[in-house]
Amino acid sequence: MIQVSKLLAQGQGLAPVLLKRAASVELDWDTRQKSRFQALDSEGRELGVFLPRGTLVRGGDVLVAEDGSLIRVVAKPQALLRITPCSSHGSAFDLTRAAYHLGNRHVAIELKPDHLKIEPDHVLAEMLRAMHLTVVEVNEGFDPEGGAYAAETAGHSHSHAAAETKKPHVHGPGCGHDHGHDHGHDHAHQHKPAAAPKPLSIPIKAAAAPAPHVHGPGCNHGHDHKHD
CATH class of the missing domain: 3.30.70.790 (UreE, C-terminal domain)
Structure with missing residues (x-):
């Protein structure tokens, strides 16, 4: 069995002479709706087809076998x-x-x-x-419409990918903007505030305990009390 896992929609990109020489395989619509099936081509080779899920095989498409050979798909009457x-x-x-x-x-x-x-x-x-x-x-042969919202594969996809959401610009070194000139349009430059300086810790020595008072001449205390 020859494995087939690639499909070219309507033989896109292939020279007419290559399509003319290629083998063919007739498939009815019931088979062409499947992404996994077996079939015999015009040369009697057994094909094991393994395409991405959701693939619709159309008459005129070309299957590419693992050995590089081409097989034209014909919509079977x-x-x-x-x-x-x-x-x-x-x-x-x-x-x-x-x-x-x-x-x-x-x-x-x-x-x-x-x-x-x-x-x-x-x-x-x-x-x-x-x-x-x-x-x-x-x-x-039967090739019905797939529907506007039908699952499409790379071979038959005509959808346009949505533009990616732009990421907000972050100004900084190497951003290519000159921050030294005013160009007449407002750039919202948000700069982080400088970190507040940490308070210095200065050790304060505890005041020495006052010396005990000693009474004597010149202490300015009245000594008119009696001494026994």
């Missing part, structure tokens, strides 16, 4: 209902109306400028005929 406006009194707008009603029922639809295709359903066929549309059974 299957039973379908082909819907067209009434040739007598219909208009292209009738297809728009039909697509609206089918979309409300979450029906897979292949949209073409002049017709629609859906998988067989006799109830839907009667509804469409009652809307004066022509419904016929055909055996053709």
Whole structure:
């Protein structure tokens, strides 16, 4: 078994001569909705396909095998209902109306400028005929719309990534802004306040205890009391 884990949408970037020489593989819509499946290509090789989850394989896509060989995908013909406006009194707008009603029922639809295709359903066929549309059974390849919000892979993604949120500019050395000149526009420069100096701790010696008073001449204390 040859492993396949890469898909090129519609053979993008490949020369026509390479596509012409490539092997092919026919896959119905039920298989092409899967990201893991096995199949036989036109050369009889067994393929083990392992694509990213959510991948839809379309007719015209190219699978790339582990040995570098290319395999063109062909939408295998299957039973379908082909819907067209009434040739007598219909208009292209009738297809728009039909697509609206089918979309409300979450029906897979292949949209073409002049017709629609859906998988067989006799109830839907009667509804469409009652809307004066022509419904016929055909055996053709089926590539319905994936839906605007369907999971898309790298091969089929057309979404645009949102711009990244800009990070706030932090001024500092090497930021490329001249902080010595006023350029006429306001730059909010926030500078951290200088740290307050730490208070100096100066040790204070405790005052010496007063010397005991000794009475004597010149002490200015009255000594008129009697001494025994």
